[in-house]
Amino acid sequence: MLDGLQRLGQAGLRFFERLGRGHILFYYILAGIPSVLVRPRLLLQQVYSVGVLSLLIIVVSGLFVGMVLGLQGYNTLVDFGAEESLGTVVALSLVRELGPVVTALLFAGRAGSALTAEIGLMKATEQLSGMEMMAVDPIKRVLSPRFLAGFISMPLLAAIFSAVGVMGGYFVGVGLLGVDEGAYWSQIQASVDFDDDIINGVIKSLVFGVVAGWIAIYEGYDAIPTSEGVSRATTRTVVHTSLAVLGLDFILTALMFGEN
Amino acid sequence: MPQSDTPPLVEIRGLRFSRGSRMIFDGVDLDIPRGKITAIMGPSGTGKTTLLKLIGGQLRPQAGSIRVDGKEVHKLSRDRLYALRKQMGLLFQSGALLTDLDVFENVAFPLREHTDLPETMLRDLVLMKLQAVGLRGARHLMPSELSGGMARRVALARAIALDPMMIMYDEPFTGQDPISMGVLVKLIRQLNDALGLSSIVVSHDVAETVAISDYVYLLSGGKVVAHGTPDELGGDQSEWARQFLEGLPDGPVPFHYQARDFAEDLMAGTEGGRE
Numbered sequence: 094m095l096d097g098l099q100r101l102g103q104a105g106l107r108f109f110e111r112l113g114r115g116h117i118l119f120y121y122i123l124a125g126i127p128s129v130l131v132r133p134r135l136l137l138q139q140v141y142s143v144g145v146l147s148l149l150i151i152v153v154s155g156l157f158v159g160m161v162l163g164l165q166g167y168n169t170l171v172d173f174g175a176e177e178s179l180g181t182v183v184a185l186s187l188v189r190e191l192g193p194v195v196t197a198l199l200f201a202g203r204a205g206s207a208l209t210a211e212i213g214l215m216k217a218t219e220q221l222s223g224m225e226m227m228a229v230d231p232i233k234r235v236l237s238p239r240f241l242a243g244f245i246s247m248p249l250l251a252a253i254f255s256a257v258g259v260m261g262g263y264f265v266g267v268g269l270l271g272v273d274e275g276a277y278w279s280q281i282q283a284s285v286d287f288d289d290d291i292i293n294g295v296i297k298s299l300v301f302g303v304v305a306g307w308i309a310i311y312e313g314y315d316a317i318p319t320s321e322g323v324s325r326a327t328t329r330t331v332v333h334t335s336l337a338v339l340g341l342d343f344i345l346t347a348l349m350f351g352e353n
Numbered sequence: 354m355p356q357s358d359t360p361p362l363v364e365i366r367g368l369r370f371s372r373g374s375r376m377i378f379d380g381v382d383l384d385i386p387r388g389k390i391t392a393i394m395g396p397s398g399t400g401k402t403t404l405l406k407l408i409g410g411q412l413r414p415q416a417g418s419i420r421v422d423g424k425e426v427h428k429l430s431r432d433r434l435y436a437l438r439k440q441m442g443l444l445f446q447s448g449a450l451l452t453d454l455d456v457f458e459n460v461a462f463p464l465r466e467h468t469d470l471p472e473t474m475l476r477d478l479v480l481m482k483l484q485a486v487g488l489r490g491a492r493h494l495m496p497s498e499l500s501g502g503m504a505r506r507v508a509l510a511r512a513i514a515l516d517p518m519m520i521m522y523d524e525p526f527t528g529q530d531p532i533s534m535g536v537l538v539k540l541i542r543q544l545n546d547a548l549g550l551s552s553i554v555v556s557h558d559v560a561e562t563v564a565i566s567d568y569v570y571l572l573s574g575g576k577v578v579a580h581g582t583p584d585e586l587g588g589d590q591s592e593w594a595r596q597f598l599e600g601l602p603d604g605p606v607p608f609h610y611q612a613r614d615f616a617e618d619l620m621a622g623t624e625g626g627r628e
């Protein structure tokens with residue numbers, strides 16, 4: 094009984110300790126951002142490896158998700174004779190929800206895990222220590238550029254995901270199932286509101302970008318510097334990011350679209 | 354302590370440091386004189402690497418003080434500590450090369466980070482440093498394409514890139530063939546004398562190290578057990594010094610990591626206990 098309590102207390106303390114370290118690191122990463130802005134080459138390299146290299150998986154997934162939306166949406170709408178509204182269904186689900194959320198989940202699997210493994214291995218092979226001894230701050234040189242790159246890439250990737258998804262819905266709905274082409278596009282034009290939908294979607298992506306980048310970098314930087322430690326940290330990145338993104342998505346949706 | 358009129362470059366007093374419950378340093382006093390090569394030797398696991406990291410300010414002692422060039426390392430602000438580190442080169446035991454950069458860029462790294470040199474001058478500097486360690490031809494190789502000994506030499510070129518006032522070598526000789534060993538020994542001596550550097554060499558290679566060093570500290574069991582010039586140590590009849598310098602298996606320096614009695618440990622297995 095006492096043993097159990099003790100263990101619970103220990104686990105609790107460890108949790109809060111990690112949370113505390115995570116926040117301190119977050120603060121240092123933010124403090125390092127100005128020095129990244131004056132060295133755009135560092136940032137561009139990272140935007141390339143974090144963002145551009147994630148493009149393929151985002152485009153392919155976006156296409157399939159849009160096609161499935163087109164198919165499912167059509168099957169439901171056709172019962173009500175409302176298949177002309179297919180464009181609305183596809184575009185709104187993508188822009189409001191699936192774009193930001195699925196992009197963030199894919200990002201965690203593709204870029205987040207890579208970030209954690211890279212930083213964890215740099216720690217394990219003393220590269221970070223070596224930089225410190227060369228009077229180069231690894232937080233500014235290594236962590237901040239990667240964080241900023243994730244923050245910039247996430248909304249762009251989500252936008253691409255949504256755009257490709259709308260095209261996917263178009264191929265299936267208009268191309269295969271015979272929804273009127275003009276109706277598809279004009280429905281989208283009429284129903285997608287810039288402030289309510291697009292901006293809110295972008296806000297979600299930015300929040301997910303912060304969370305995904307932060308978790309991936311923290312897990313790498315805090316990893317136990319062994320192969321096993323790094324592999325565990327990589328797994329934790331994907332799991333924690335996914336949970337955080339889904340949880341935050343609910344909260345953000347409630348805040349943004351709750352009243353109406 | 355070595356005798357000299359100028360204050361020492363590194364001055365360590367009453368240093369205590371432990372990892373968990375294991376005491377690594379228990380009251381170490383040590384001076385590193387300027388312009389000389391000082392060797393720090395001791396059995397594996399005594400904390401030589403730890404000592405270098407303490408001097409570099411990467412670890413914090415539990416008690417005692419470490420002064421480098423008159424500045425107390427662990428009381429400096431972050432900016433000052435970084436400024437001081439530009440003056441110190443540390444050659445990591447593992448090399449610690451940046452794996453995403455090739456040899457040339459690794460050596461250029463500290464120069465790019467800390468100076469605004471034009472590209473042609475930077476190139477000349479890097480090639481000079483690489484020439485010194487005999488790897489100018491390997492400049493396009495990636496760290497994964499280097500042998501352990503080559504990686505160590507690239508790391509050395511990088512450590513001297515900023516022309517520091519002191520260099521700490523952690524096991525520079527391991528993994529070197531006799532030729533590059535000889536070259537390295539000469540190089541360490543040359544760098545020290547020509548550039549007016551101060552050097553700390555941590556090594557197990559007794560013969561090579563004693564041959565180039567001006568002063569030797571022997572560490573064991575968290576304390577300095579002997580120190581002096583190589584000649585003095587050669588004449589030192591203390592058991593510690595004899596055992597270490599001559600590589601005898603029996604003596605006061607234990608070969609084993611601390612453990613309970615071997616027979617007792619074996620018996621414990623029959624009772625199914627692993628603790």
Ligand SMILES: Nc1ncnc2c1ncn2[C@@H]1O[C@H](COP(=O)(O)OP(=O)(O)OP(=O)(O)O)[C@@H](O)[C@H]1O
Binds near residue numbers: 377400404
């Ligand atoms: N990160 C760490 N966590 C806990 N203990 C450590 C850590 N690093 C080193 N130690 C312990 O500190 C002691 C000193 O280690 P250190 O690496 O300084 O030894 P060393 O003298 O450099 O040995 P070697 O000659 O084999 O390189 C060792 O007993 C080791 O068990």
Ligand SMILES: [Mg+2]
Binds near residue numbers: 401402403446523
């Ligand atoms: Mg060592």
